[in-house]
Amino acid sequence: MQLACPVFFVGFMGAGKTSVARRLARTCGISSVDMDTYLERREGKRVKEIFAEGGEDAFRAIETDVLRELSSKEEPLVISCGGGVVLREENREILAESGFVVHLQVTVHEAASRISDKSSRPLFQDIDAARKRCLERAPLYSGVADVEIDTAGKSVPRIAREVQRALEKEGVLCQRRK
Numbered sequence: 001m002q003l004a005c006p007v008f009f010v011g012f013m014g015a016g017k018t019s020v021a022r023r024l025a026r027t028c029g030i031s032s033v034d035m036d037t038y039l040e041r042r043e044g045k046r047v048k049e050i051f052a053e054g055g056e057d058a059f060r061a062i063e064t065d066v067l068r069e070l071s072s073k074e075e076p077l078v079i080s081c082g083g084g085v086v087l088r089e090e091n092r093e094i095l096a097e098s099g100f101v102v103h104l105q106v107t108v109h110e111a112a113s114r115i116s117d118k119s120s121r122p123l124f125q126d127i128d129a130a131r132k133r134c135l136e137r138a139p140l141y142s143g144v145a146d147v148e149i150d151t152a153g154k155s156v157p158r159i160a161r162e163v164q165r166a167l168e169k170e171g172v173l174c175q176r177r178k
């Protein structure tokens with residue numbers, strides 16, 4: 001299959017962006033890239049090291065640069081974004097202008113139960129702070145979303161199928177021309 005434009009997955013940490021994007025891409029025979037992984041390879045540092053050395057501002061600047069780079073690739077990609085990509089207005093404009101945005105919705109409670117390695121996520125250390133952060137971001141995720149999918153109690157393959165149907169319906173995902 002092929003994409004008409006890049007597809008971005010957004011949502012809070014633990015929503016399943018990386019897992020669902022990977023699953024969707026594999027089933028449809030298209031390429032996917034995870035922003036956090038790409039960024040870590042490009043910088044030669046882990047996300048938590050970038051936060052520790054330069055703070056959140058340094059990380060956000062690199063994140064915007066990576067978003068620009070990935071959204072303008074010639075072959076459209078499925079891109080799982082970092083959880084905080086919607087914080088900068090500049091990023092929200094890139095998302096809205098260059099692709100189709102899927103918001104995976106999750107409660108903090110469910111996200112916390114999914115994430116075993118919280119040490120790699122500097123902004124998911126404390127559950128009360130995470131809940132506040134999640135509430136603050138909710139309108140930003142919804143504001144950029146072309147489609148929103150509630151992930152509560154659903155498996156990764158099931159969510160990927162729902163996304164696939166939505167992309168086909170919107171004409172974003174179609175059969176490759178021979």
Ligand SMILES: Nc1ncnc2c1ncn2[C@@H]1O[C@H](COP(=O)(O)OP(=O)(O)OP(=O)(O)O)[C@@H](O)[C@H]1O
Nearest residue numbers: 012013014015016017018019083114115154155156
């Ligand atoms: N629908 C789901 N049901 C159960 N477990 C899930 C589901 N989606 C993801 N997970 C698990 O939750 C953990 C976090 O998932 P994932 O890394 O895909 O989330 P993410 O949205 O990319 O988070 P981050 O913003 O921190 O990168 C993984 O261990 C994954 O296997």
Ligand SMILES: O=C(O)C1=C[C@@H](O)[C@@H](O)[C@H](O)C1
Nearest residue numbers: 036047082083084121122123
């Ligand atoms: O929600 C966030 O702000 C973040 C989510 C992760 O994907 C990473 O991009 C980083 O840990 C920041």
Ligand SMILES: [Mg+2]
Nearest residue numbers: 017018036080
């Ligand atoms: Mg991820």
